[in-house]
Amino acid sequence: MAAQQGDERAIALLVSGSHAHVRRFARTLCSTPEDAEDAAQEALVVLYRKIGTLRVTAALASWLFQIVRRECVRRMRLSLRVHTANAAVEQSAEDAALMRMEMERIVASISALPPDQRAAVVLRDVHGLSGGATADALGLSRAAMKSRLHRGREALHERLEETPTGTDEGARRIER
Numbered sequence: 001m002a003a004q005q006g007d008e009r010a011i012a013l014l015v016s017g018s019h020a021h022v023r024r025f026a027r028t029l030c031s032t033p034e035d036a037e038d039a040a041q042e043a044l045v046v047l048y049r050k051i052g053t054l055r056v057t058a059a060l061a062s063w064l065f066q067i068v069r070r071e072c073v074r075r076m077r078l079s080l081r082v083h084t085a086n087a088a089v090e091q092s093a094e095d096a097a098l099m100r101m102e103m104e105r106i107v108a109s110i111s112a113l114p115p116d117q118r119a120a121v122v123l124r125d126v127h128g129l130s131g132g133a134t135a136d137a138l139g140l141s142r143a144a145m146k147s148r149l150h151r152g153r154e155a156l157h158e159r160l161e162e163t164p165t166g167t168d169e170g171a172r173r174i175e176r
Helices: 008-029 033-053 057-090 093-111 115-126 131-138 142-162 166-175
Strands: none
Touching: 008 033, 008 057, 008 115, 008 131, 033 057, 057 093, 057 115, 093 115, 093 142, 115 131, 115 142, 131 142
16 A cells, blocks of 8 residues: 555545545444544544554454544543642532542443443443444444443442442541
8 A cells, every 4th residue: 555655645545535534433333523523533543643553454443433532532531630720729629639539430440340331331431422433433243332322331330339339438548
């Protein structure tokens, strides 16, 4: 592939041809249109910079969509931090600390899920996509998506049951 060997024109054609697909995929994953556009741009910048390192051209779409997925998750985490910080202004310092601990516990539990289950849970439960949109974004049948979502929710539930809640931990600290 000429783009892999540094042909500027081939890279420009590849980037312009991929932009619509990458942006559409980002819109299904990211929580805001601005985040989706930024995630798509980031993926195309990475494509432009690292196209020469890609070994198999058939993996290009998968590689791009993985970059978009990671960027959307990164932006979601950043958004949660900002939201938590804004909520802390309205709450007491103690309530804010407990809320932050609980949020960190939930994010850590979601992050610990296997990637296929995590993607299904984030798209469906965090971003609120429909079952069909989630299945399409993941490239799965609805039945396969439902199976991953169910396994992910079960694993998340078990993990959250195993780890102490922020309020319980906070209450223990206060009592000491």
